[in-house]
Amino acid sequence: MAEEVKLLKTWSSAFGLRVVWALKLKGIPYEAIDEDLSNKSALLLQYNPVHKKIPVLVHNGNPISESLVILEYIDETWKQNPILPQDPLHRARERFWAKFNDEKLLPSAWGAFTKEGKDREEAMAATMENLKFVEEELKGKKFFSGEKIGLVDLVFGWLANLISIFEEVTGFNIVGDGYPLLSAWMQEFSELPVIKDTWPPRDKMIIKYQALYDKYHPAK
Amino acid sequence: MAEEVVLLDFRPSPFGMRSRIALAEKGIKYEYKEEDLRNKSALLLQMNPVHKKIPVLIHNGKPVCESLIQVQYIDEVWHDKAPLLPSDPYQKATARFWADYVDKKIYDLGSRVWKTKGEEQATAKKEFIETLKLMEKELGDKPYFGGESLGYVDVAFIPFYSWFYAYEKCGNFSIEAECPKLIAWAKRCMQKESVAKSLPDQQKVYDFILEMKKRFGIE
Numbered sequence: 001m002a003e004e005v006k007l008l009k010t011w012s013s014a015f016g017l018r019v020v021w022a023l024k025l026k027g028i029p030y031e032a033i034d035e036d037l038s039n040k041s042a043l044l045l046q047y048n049p050v051h052k053k054i055p056v057l058v059h060n061g062n063p064i065s066e067s068l069v070i071l072e073y074i075d076e077t078w079k080q081n082p083i084l085p086q087d088p089l090h091r092a093r094e095r096f097w098a099k100f101n102d103e104k105l106l107p108s109a110w111g112a113f114t115k116e117g118k119d120r121e122e123a124m125a126a127t128m129e130n131l132k133f134v135e136e137e138l139k140g141k142k143f144f145s146g147e148k149i150g151l152v153d154l155v156f157g158w159l160a161n162l163i164s165i166f167e168e169v170t171g172f173n174i175v176g177d178g179y180p181l182l183s184a185w186m187q188e189f190s191e192l193p194v195i196k197d198t199w200p201p202r203d204k205m206i207i208k209y210q211a212l213y214d215k216y217h218p219a220k
Numbered sequence: 221m222a223e224e225v226v227l228l229d230f231r232p233s234p235f236g237m238r239s240r241i242a243l244a245e246k247g248i249k250y251e252y253k254e255e256d257l258r259n260k261s262a263l264l265l266q267m268n269p270v271h272k273k274i275p276v277l278i279h280n281g282k283p284v285c286e287s288l289i290q291v292q293y294i295d296e297v298w299h300d301k302a303p304l305l306p307s308d309p310y311q312k313a314t315a316r317f318w319a320d321y322v323d324k325k326i327y328d329l330g331s332r333v334w335k336t337k338g339e340e341q342a343t344a345k346k347e348f349i350e351t352l353k354l355m356e357k358e359l360g361d362k363p364y365f366g367g368e369s370l371g372y373v374d375v376a377f378i379p380f381y382s383w384f385y386a387y388e389k390c391g392n393f394s395i396e397a398e399c400p401k402l403i404a405w406a407k408r409c410m411q412k413e414s415v416a417k418s419l420p421d422q423q424k425v426y427d428f429i430l431e432m433k434k435r436f437g438i439e
Binding site: 050062066068070072073088089091095099 | 309
């Protein structure tokens with residue numbers, strides 16, 4: 001039966017982008033549908049009635065929601081270029097760091113971007129501490145998953161693009177010299193054929209994040 | 221090589237209960253170590269330096285952190301007995317989705333029910349019941365979320381049943397009145413030794429919550 005794969009995402013979402021990378025890595029053809037989240041399509045509401053969020057992968061009419069669930073599904077369905085290792089302990093470690101990104105690192109970074117005053121200071125301190133754990137995890141490795149990229153690289157991938165955008169918009173130096181392994185990884189990751197040229201248009205991103213920043217930090 | 225399995229845990233923790241159930245389902249002998257969360261052991265801090273939380277599963281000296289990650293690990297290592305995740309990728313994805321939903325909703329909403337009062341509590345109760353009703357809908361006519369036998373979603377969700385009495389007393393409402401099918405499912409799970417032995421008594425959990433309320437100055 002002909003495979004039919006659709007991906008509901010947005011032009012800028014890092015969560016959607018990690019699924020794009022997984023599909024590209026495995027050479028899976030798919031139809032991309034970019035949603036306007038201020039005007040969600042009937043299709044999105046039908047495919048993800050619980051959360052009404054993107055990304056949603058639709059495989060032969062069957063919808064799968066939540067990016068980490070989608071990534072594991074893709075890995076189990078299309079076996080070429082695996083993104084998770086076979087060994088259960090290594091798989092557990094990859095899942096741990098993926099969860100860490102989504103539940104700790106991303107929220108702390110977002111807090112540092114959006115909050116003010118003391119809340120901002122706390123969020124920045126948390127972000128720095130979280131990045132230290134990430135830096136530590138790269139010791140002795142080219143990529144988080146070893147010689148080749150895997151799940152954790154795809155999940156941390158947003159750092160390679162959004163950090164420089166945050167830095168340009170806020171004027172703060174976030175990664176700087178304090179994280180040499182992370183800086184090197186960001187460079188290596190961005191240059192991979194699968195990743196290169198997949199970033200959302202930078203000028204559009206700057207406009208988007210500048211607008212968000214202004215919204216959270218209104219001029220007094 | 222003899223398998224050495226240790227679980228660093230805290231009896232009332234619904235997250236710890238998940239790993240207890242999974243280990244029991246697979247018939248794995250392990251050493252249970254109760255942590256004093258106000259005085260965390262050196263072992264806990266060494267094995268989970270990032271979060272410093274329980275449960276931590278230590279298998280032949282190597283730690284696995286995060287309860288659902290532990291359940292998947294247990295299922296993958298001891299794959300010959302009582303499989304918790306289905307083998308079909310789409311069914312597996314569905315199970316992962318609902319376990320994730322439990323993680324995102326139940327604990328936080330339940331916490332708001334016992335920690336807050338008045339308007340805030342009323343909102344928390346309403347959202348909590350809505351969440352339970354959605355789980356009830358997902359269960360449908362199946363005996364378990366896993367189908368004919370206990371599965372991943374059942375293991376993820378049933379620990380919260382031990383907290384229901386505490387939620388009801390604090391929130392002054394009846395979960396069974398709103399979600400009878402869910403309670404029927406919970407009682408069915410409790411018939412299993414793996415579940416019954418892993419969950420603390422509901423009264424004990426309520427006593428623990430009262431202790432917490434006193435300690436944090438919540439009426």
